[in-house]
Amino acid sequence: MALTNFILTVAGVSAVxxxxxxxxxxxxxxxxxxxxxxxxxxxxxxxxxKAAEKMKPKELESQVPEKDVSKDKH
Known part of the structure; x- marks a missing residue:
């Protein structure tokens, strides 16, 4: 009986x-x-x-002030 338990335990542990x-x-x-x-x-x-850093930055168009169209309409 002890031998059977030992063999089953070894088989189980080996499988795991x-x-x-x-x-x-x-x-x-x-x-x-x-x-x-x-x-x-x-x-x-x-x-x-790195590629983006090498490119020269373009001037932003937002720096140029635009006319406020809503003030022109009455």
Missing amino acids: VLLLRSDVKQSATIFRRNIRQIRQWLEEESAST
Whole structure:
């Protein structure tokens, strides 16, 4: 009886270890994939920010005062 319980316990623990091991591997793979994607997004963002800084800023059209049309109408 004790031998049977020991064998069942070892089999159960082995099954759990195998399942967790494959789950950990799968989670690590997904984590690495997500890290690569986030790194790519950050590189694209920094590249677009650098490109925007290199461009000369245009004069804002809002600096030119516009006539108030509502005052002209009576």
